[in-house]
Amino acid sequence: MAISHSAPPADGPAGPPPAARTVVIVGAGPRGTGLIERLAANAAELLPPRRRVEIHLVDPYPPGGGRIWRHEQSPLLRMNSMAEDVTMFTDERSAIEGPVRPGPSLARWAAHREEFAPHLEPADPAVRAELDALAPGDFATRRALSAYLDWVFRRAVADLPEWITLTVHRGRAIALTGAPDGPQRVTLASGVELTGDQVVLALGHLGADLDEAHTVSAEFAARHGRFHLPPAFSTEAEGPLAGVAAGEQVILRGFGLAFVDLTALLTEGRGGRFEHLPDGTLRYRPSGREPVLHVGSRRGVPYHAKTGYRLQGPPAPLPRYFGPDGVEQLLARPGQLELRRDIWPLMAKEIGFGYYHELFHAHPERTTLPWADFLAGYDRFDWYTDERADLVAAGVPDPADRLDFEHLDHPLAGLRFADPQALREHLCGYLRADVERRADPAHSADLGAFLALLSLYGQLPRVLAAGRLTARSTARELDGWWHGFFSFLASGPPGFRLRELLALSEAGVVHFLGADLAVELDEAGGTFVASSPSVPGHRVTATALIDAYLPKHALDRTEDHLLAALLRAGELAEEVVADAQHVHRSGLLTTSPADGRVLDPSLGGAGHPRRVALGPHTNGRAFAAFARPRINAPSFRQNDAAARALLRALAADPLGPRDPCDPADRPHPRELPDPTDQRERLDGGDRMGAGLTTARP
CATH class of the missing domain: 3.50.50.60 (FAD/NAD(P)-binding domain)
Known part of the structure; x- marks a missing residue:
């Protein structure tokens, strides 16, 4: 049935109007x-x-x-x-x-x-x-x-x-x-x-129908009477999650937004509640109907929390490096392009510009160069150069105030823990620091970086439309690394979700597995077995596996x-x-x-x-x-x-x-x-x- 409007005025030539x-x-x-x-x-x-x-x-x-x-x-x-x-x-x-x-x-x-x-x-x-x-x-x-x-x-x-x-x-x-x-x-x-x-x-x-890897997990679960949830939209996951029993050991593979939603459904959704304590932290009161959740992923940490403040200085004039002129020069290069080699240095420099623009303008007491001098050098030097690194070191004396993409991208890289408790203590400290930083305007440079990161999407479609990326770069860097990196930095949950995660860990409802998670299917025991190099030799056995990702288009x-x-x-x-x-x-x-x-x-x-x-x-x-x-x-x-x-x-x-x-x-x-x-x-x-x-x- 239609939305009916009155007939248009007869302001054209005489005769019946053309067919709609x-x-x-x-x-x-x-x-x-x-x-x-x-x-x-x-x-x-x-x-x-x-x-x-x-x-x-x-x-x-x-x-x-x-x-x-x-x-x-x-x-x-x-x-x-x-x-x-x-x-x-x-x-x-x-x-x-x-x-x-x-x-x-x-x-x-x-x-x-x-x-x-x-x-x-x-x-x-x-x-x-x-x-x-x-x-x-x-x-x-x-x-x-x-x-x-x-x-x-x-x-x-x-x-x-x-x-x-x-x-x-x-x-x-x-x-x-x-x-x-x-x-x-x-x-x-x-x-x-x-x-x-x-x-x-x-x-x-x-x-989409399950791919080969998820089909293997699903068939294993069916064969042994176990629970498996493949990637699913959170909107539609509440019903299937009813198949997870109270107290059941569950491995969650994935630490992004889907994990946050699914954890809420399996905890508060089952009658648990959070209490606000006088010191500003949360305590979780279990209902007794929750399962026991073991979570890990490639990075082994959740997405960064969203910032809870506004810029403290004037907005950076974005874009500066990855704008129309920069893209034009990029596309003028001969041959095929690779994202990490050719495009990311411009993107990284743009994000850095947003970060340091806010740091120098809003928090000048933590810098040692005039902004104009810093910017003049920053304009001249490419991202991956010693000159740029030396400039940042000279202008930003505290290493904690410098933008370090590698550390941001791989926070557990090279770290090994003696046991799960040591990993838990480290991750709880990491989560507390992240929540505090994202709530403290003293770190508003992070928001400057975030806004510059968003600005990249204004120009990236033009680069992609040119069809110049190699197939390998499209697969591993564009659809792989870049999408994950952007989500990790820019698409994280509200800060209160990480505070809830801390409370769930304190209550023994959520346990951390570490980075580079591996999940094996144990036919003899009919169980899922998780391990991570973050805690060498530690293995977790579970009767339920949840792939805490959103479905991928296929x-x-x-x-x-x-x-x-x-x-x-x-x-x-x-x-x-x-x-x-x-x-x-x-x-x-x-x-x-x-x-x-x-x-x-x-x-x-x-x-x-x-x-x-x-x-x-x-x-x-x-x-x-x-x-x-x-x-x-x-x-x-x-x-x-x-x-x-x-x-x-x-x-x-x-x-x-x-x-x-x-x-x-x-x-x-x-x-x-x-x-x-x-x-x-x-x-x-x-x-x-x-x-x-x-x-x-």
Whole structure:
């Protein structure tokens, strides 16, 4: 059922208006919502006045939040960004061709909801109460973000011009067919068919069938009656975790954000509670239903906590080294590039610039050179040079104030502990120091580095689009080291999560295994056995294994039926980077960097004129659909470019006028009212002046 607008004014030539053009967007989460916002922003410029457009939005999950950020998940799950650092809107820093349309961050919307139309209060009283109390520096629950995303979706729809209508189909798309020069048909699981002139696959985060390693673990667990949880979205993990018994010994392989979420579900989620002590620490009171958790990973430590302060000095003018000119010079080099050898030195220098700019301006008492002198030398010297190291040593006398990427990346490298207790004492000290540092504005240079780190994503897509990285570097450095390093430094949990981890360790609920974790499958005992060189000779035996990672996109094993069918038909391709030494299959869908067009092997690898794909399942590698304000987010740039390309294609009308009797231009019979096609109005739709309704096949 459509969002119905009144007919557009007859300001064109006499006669019936041309047939409506149709866009089918598969995926109603933040990425699909962001695309709709950009369609609304660009429509007045790019669509002829009388060109009617129908948008069909398909997703089994609620619009706005989608699968990952929907309301129906545990209230224990939180964001890892402060409320003031979350926005879905472009701003003055957005380098886009279309118009900038600013909007509130999560924090500002929560504090001033009554000022923003459409005004619609969340149905959940707990979410309303949280939003009423939400401070800019708070880490909101995912349910609170879901309410914000729901509002953003409704605002985007309300901003569509009156000649564009939108229909929400709460169903799963399973097939996409149609010739490149003809209508595209999207089939839903219910049998409903939707016809579109353009189709967008904004599928968001997708799971995949188990790879070989996880299949071996799963089969082992089934054979011995043990528990195994493969990589899973935290939103959907609570049910499966019920299979872990109270007091059961569990190995968690992975120490990132998935670990944080899963630990919350297995502790507080089972009735345990944290008490605040007078000295500012926490004590955990177990419920008795918790398992015993043993955690390790490649680094052996959790992600760094998020900073809890603002810059103390003026913002650094980013970018300085890894900006348009630096990238231009980089791409002018002959031959292929490698990330660590050729690109990382510029990236590291940019991060260092953000760090030292804040240190010198906010904490000059800890420096011994004038900033202008330091910067003059810093400009001259490459990152991996003795001259730069000497300059830093001369200008920053305390080694603790110097930026050391190697130590940050490998905090347990070379360390060996006599027993698990010695490792625990070391890691507890490490965690306390990290929490204290990230809460102390005296270390605001860390935030300067963080902001510079984020700025790298403004230019990195351009480097990747050039296709100059070697296959080995793409595999091991871009999709391997760099993604992990960025997440470790920039995507960590709120500080209170690490304080909770300390309390869980004190309570004997969580135990640390160390770095370079290895897990063996003991057929004789039917158990999982973990070990780490951090504690030589120490082994932990468990009856449950949790792979505490998020699922990785793998097109050849994708859970998405539509993508799988197109892959079998040879109408899309996995990104493959190959050279004489290496072949890398990234698992990502290959698209055009310019506008997201799906590169179709059946068209000789050209961009499909009627199919677009956006999001983390593509080789665009712009994962976050929402972003921190004023960072020129790549996802916003992608959305704008794709929206403008779609609107131009619709305006060009390559199909010409349609025959009104053409079945392709009429609703599929299954879309007519029948017992299996229940339609319900979304709350508040009429307040948008847009009759927003949902079709449930």
